[in-house]
Structure formats: C-alpha cells, structure tokens
Amino acid sequence: MHVFFSQIFNMIMGTVLIIIIFALPIVLTFTNVINLLRNKPTTLQFVEVLTIVAGTILTLILYGVIGLVDYDKPLYTGAIYPAWHAPIASWHMPTILVLGFIGIIGFLLIRLSNGALPPLTLLLCFASMFIGCILALMWIIQLSPHLFDGVLYRVDTFYLCLFPFNCIILYISAVIKAVGAYIPEEKETVYKNAILQKLNIILRNSKSWPLAIVVLTIPILAVVMIVLVILGQHPDAAIKAFTETSDWLLSQKISPPSVEAPSGHYLCTVSLRGHRRVVKPLRYGLRHNNKIVVNRQLCVANAFEDLLKERVPKGHRVIRYIYDKYGYPLSKHIKTPLSADVVYILMKPLEWIFVAVLYLMDRKPENRIAGQYLPYRLY
Structure with missing residues (x-):
C-alpha cells in the first residue's frame, strides 16, 4: 500500500x-x-x-x-x-x-x-x-x-x-x-x-x-x-x-562537417568533446566508415594496439576484451569538455609508455602513428 x-x-x-x-x-x-x-x-x-x-x-x-x-x-x-x-x-x-x-x-x-x-x-x-x-x-x-x-x-x-x-x-x-x-x-x-x-x-x-x-x-x-x-x-x-554563429538567421560563420557520435572508444570521445587547447585535435579520420575527430593521443593509442595485434595477437585479444568491457561505459560518462580534458590528462602517462614501446619495437613509429584512421596505410 x-x-x-x-x-x-x-x-x-x-x-x-x-x-x-x-x-x-x-x-x-x-x-x-x-x-x-x-x-x-x-x-x-x-x-x-x-x-x-x-x-x-x-x-x-x-x-x-x-x-x-x-x-x-x-x-x-x-x-x-x-x-x-x-x-x-x-x-x-x-x-x-x-x-x-x-x-x-x-x-x-x-x-x-x-x-x-x-x-x-x-x-x-x-x-x-x-x-x-x-x-x-x-x-x-x-x-x-x-x-x-x-x-x-x-x-x-x-x-x-x-x-x-x-x-x-x-x-x-x-x-x-x-x-x-x-x-x-x-x-x-x-x-x-x-x-x-x-x-x-x-x-x-x-x-x-x-x-x-x-x-x-x-x-x-x-x-x-x-x-x-x-x-x-x-x-x-x-x-x-x-x-559569430552558424545555422541561424544572423549567423556569418561556417561550421565544420558533422561527425558520427562517438561509441565504443572513449578516446574518440575525448578528442571530440575536450577543449581544443587541451586535447589538441589534429584532423578528421575514419573509424568503421564514420568520420571522427582524432588527436595525437588517440593515434598513439591505436598505433600501440595495432602493434600488439601484429606482434602479440593473443595478448592483444585480452587487452581488447578489457578495453571493450570498460572503455565504452566510460565514454558514456564523458559528457562535458571538462570531463574530456580530465581523461586526456590522466591518459598522458600511458600515452608516453605507448610511444616508448612503439619507438622500441617499430622501425617507423611515426608513420604508424600518423597512419591511424586513414583510408590507406603509411607503414
């Protein structure tokens, strides 16, 4: 009752x-x-x-x-x-x-x-x-x-x-x-x-x-x-x-093209939602045929995963499972520029470790990093 x-x-x-x-x-x-x-x-x-x-x-x-x-x-x-x-x-x-x-x-x-x-x-x-x-x-x-x-x-x-x-x-x-x-x-x-x-x-x-x-x-x-x-x-x-707006009657500015809503990759969310001066977006990229915004941190993380997939495929599957289990739920909580900035800063030490591993194990690490989310390979 x-x-x-x-x-x-x-x-x-x-x-x-x-x-x-x-x-x-x-x-x-x-x-x-x-x-x-x-x-x-x-x-x-x-x-x-x-x-x-x-x-x-x-x-x-x-x-x-x-x-x-x-x-x-x-x-x-x-x-x-x-x-x-x-x-x-x-x-x-x-x-x-x-x-x-x-x-x-x-x-x-x-x-x-x-x-x-x-x-x-x-x-x-x-x-x-x-x-x-x-x-x-x-x-x-x-x-x-x-x-x-x-x-x-x-x-x-x-x-x-x-x-x-x-x-x-x-x-x-x-x-x-x-x-x-x-x-x-x-x-x-x-x-x-x-x-x-x-x-x-x-x-x-x-x-x-x-x-x-x-x-x-x-x-x-x-x-x-x-x-x-x-x-x-x-x-x-x-x-x-x-x-200094777009889409409205008095607007005089042109906005960048729309991008696919982030899903499954919380670093995609960070590069898109964070403040530009903090997360430093570089360019647009393609992920599952959807246009996304990428920064260096995202490219480094994906290049590291790509290297693991080549050299240690079994270890990559374990890491991928953990990432899919926790990364996507985390991305749903990154709803503001400030929260994206915080995640970007917290990920910095891990980014440096990824870069160190790439430079130790890859002959052309920068090519691998720069080639992420492109329709063609640079490495």
Missing part, C-alpha cells in the same frame, strides 16, 4: 512539474498579451514578477539542458544530439546577459514603484527597457529559422523565444502604464532644478519620448561597454554574439 501511494505521489509531482515547465509559460504569455491589448493596461505585479523570475530561470535551464555548442565545433550525428549550433557565441554571452538584466532592472524599478519615479530616473528606466526590447527582438529574429523544428526537441526553440517575447510585451505595457500615470500627476509640477524641469516638460510632450529614450541609451551603453571591456569583453560583443 505504501508503494502504491508513493507511486501516486510521484505521478502527481511529475504532472505538476510538467505543467510548471510547459504550461506556465503559455498561460503567462496569454495573460500578458491580453493585458497589453486592453485600453489601459493594469498593474499585475504578481503575474509580471512571476514572468520575469520564472522566465529567466526556465530559459537559462532550457538553454543549458539542450547542450548547445559553438559554431567552431562539429555536431554529432546518429544519436540524440543538438541539430543546430548555439545561437549565441559563448564567449560573448556575458555581454548578452548583462544587457538583458539591464532591461529587467529598468522594468522592475518602474513596476515596483508604480511609476512614482523622478523624471530622470523614469527616462533611464525607459532607455534600459528599450535596450532590453532590442536585445529580445534580435534574439527572436536569430532563432526564427528553426522556431518550430527545434534544436534537440521539437518545441525547445519556441520556448526559448517565449521569455524574450514576454519581455517585449511587459516593457511596452510598463511604458504605457507609467506614462499614463505620470502625465496627470506631474502636469502642474514645477521643479526648481532646471534639468529636472526640462525633463518634466519633455515627458509631458509625448512626441519627445522616443528621441529622449534613444538619446539616453547612449550613455547607458557606453558605461556598460566600458565595464565589460575592462572585464575582457569586446566592444562590439553585442553584435558578434549573434554573427
């Missing part, structure tokens, strides 16, 4: 989790769109804050779970792997995240204060949300070619666009609400400070708002870019984040 109720509980919790992940974004989107289409958008602080918090968390989790890779790495084929490369270059991601959070901060300041802000602060919030709108629009445009065919799952690209779309809706709604509340309240207000009074006059005149917002985005972007450049980002990272 206890097991039965435990299964029922797990089923209910699983259903609730699925509803939160898939249904909640749709419900929030419809709510925000309907609110915007009303003549006078109302303040739905709980819904709006939930949209921002849940949207940020779920989008970041989804982006991470998909396991997107940059354009300079080959995609896997023959298994459940991403069908497209990352829509944002990972080395420029800090700039995108900072610009996105600037828009969110501007929105939250307006909404949580109900628009009761000084004129300069209000305009700066408008400018921040304008930056967020442009970024969200670029994100949606970038992902639009594969909006309904997905990267890993059929709907993942669509869900990746939901939060940016909601940001645009919320920002527009916040501007309408804040301006509508500001004009009647500040119509008769006269500020002693000349700058504040000038800004107050600008806010009263609706024709001046677009120009004022665009002008104020310049100092905000300047300050943000200076800080990001000091921290190692490029000045034009906001643009290159979208262009």
Whole structure:
C-alpha cells in the first residue's frame, strides 16, 4: 500500500512539474498579451514578477539542458544530439546577459514603484527597457529559422523565444502604464532644478519620448561597454554574439562537417568533446566508415594496439576484451569538455609508455602513428 501511494505521489509531482515547465509559460504569455491589448493596461505585479523570475530561470535551464555548442565545433550525428549550433557565441554571452538584466532592472524599478519615479530616473528606466526590447527582438529574429523544428526537441526553440517575447510585451505595457500615470500627476509640477524641469516638460510632450529614450541609451551603453571591456569583453560583443554563429538567421560563420557520435572508444570521445587547447585535435579520420575527430593521443593509442595485434595477437585479444568491457561505459560518462580534458590528462602517462614501446619495437613509429584512421596505410 505504501508503494502504491508513493507511486501516486510521484505521478502527481511529475504532472505538476510538467505543467510548471510547459504550461506556465503559455498561460503567462496569454495573460500578458491580453493585458497589453486592453485600453489601459493594469498593474499585475504578481503575474509580471512571476514572468520575469520564472522566465529567466526556465530559459537559462532550457538553454543549458539542450547542450548547445559553438559554431567552431562539429555536431554529432546518429544519436540524440543538438541539430543546430548555439545561437549565441559563448564567449560573448556575458555581454548578452548583462544587457538583458539591464532591461529587467529598468522594468522592475518602474513596476515596483508604480511609476512614482523622478523624471530622470523614469527616462533611464525607459532607455534600459528599450535596450532590453532590442536585445529580445534580435534574439527572436536569430532563432526564427528553426522556431518550430527545434534544436534537440521539437518545441525547445519556441520556448526559448517565449521569455524574450514576454519581455517585449511587459516593457511596452510598463511604458504605457507609467506614462499614463505620470502625465496627470506631474502636469502642474514645477521643479526648481532646471534639468529636472526640462525633463518634466519633455515627458509631458509625448512626441519627445522616443528621441529622449534613444538619446539616453547612449550613455547607458557606453558605461556598460566600458565595464565589460575592462572585464575582457569586446566592444562590439553585442553584435558578434549573434554573427559569430552558424545555422541561424544572423549567423556569418561556417561550421565544420558533422561527425558520427562517438561509441565504443572513449578516446574518440575525448578528442571530440575536450577543449581544443587541451586535447589538441589534429584532423578528421575514419573509424568503421564514420568520420571522427582524432588527436595525437588517440593515434598513439591505436598505433600501440595495432602493434600488439601484429606482434602479440593473443595478448592483444585480452587487452581488447578489457578495453571493450570498460572503455565504452566510460565514454558514456564523458559528457562535458571538462570531463574530456580530465581523461586526456590522466591518459598522458600511458600515452608516453605507448610511444616508448612503439619507438622500441617499430622501425617507423611515426608513420604508424600518423597512419591511424586513414583510408590507406603509411607503414
């Protein structure tokens, strides 16, 4: 009986989790769109804050779970792997995240204060949300070619666009609400400070708002870019984040050909998944008629096995049995560049032993090493 109720509980919790992940974004989107289409958008602080918090968390989790890779790495084929490369270059991601959070901060300041802000602060919030709108629009445009065919799952690209779309809706709604509340309240207000009074006059005149917002985005972007450049980002990272990609609308790069998903040989997995500066891939090779990425460590290990097969066939069969028994299960656990790097480093002493044996027992060791995974023999 206890097991039965435990299964029922797990089923209910699983259903609730699925509803939160898939249904909640749709419900929030419809709510925000309907609110915007009303003549006078109302303040739905709980819904709006939930949209921002849940949207940020779920989008970041989804982006991470998909396991997107940059354009300079080959995609896997023959298994459940991403069908497209990352829509944002990972080395420029800090700039995108900072610009996105600037828009969110501007929105939250307006909404949580109900628009009761000084004129300069209000305009700066408008400018921040304008930056967020442009970024969200670029994100949606970038992902639009594969909006309904997905990267890993059929709907993942669509869900990746939901939060940016909601940001645009919320920002527009916040501007309408804040301006509508500001004009009647500040119509008769006269500020002693000349700058504040000038800004107050600008806010009263609706024709001046677009120009004022665009002008104020310049100092905000300047300050943000200076800080990001000091921290190692490029000045034009906001643009290159979208262009230094492949497979998407704004992409300008060409990726290497797709390769067969690694199976049976964990060093194949290491050479493909590890960081290039660590595992040092050399070229493409052929293994069981499938294209793979090879590095020197992989070639050395295979050359050593090839030598054993020639000189000590019985010993080779024993080693091959052990390798097949433990190597393939190990390869399934090498899922990140860091884990591949660790395996590569741990294998280094064994690689040196293999090289020593090859140089002791083979007349042309480098030819044997270089000839691995080629369609012809060099030795």
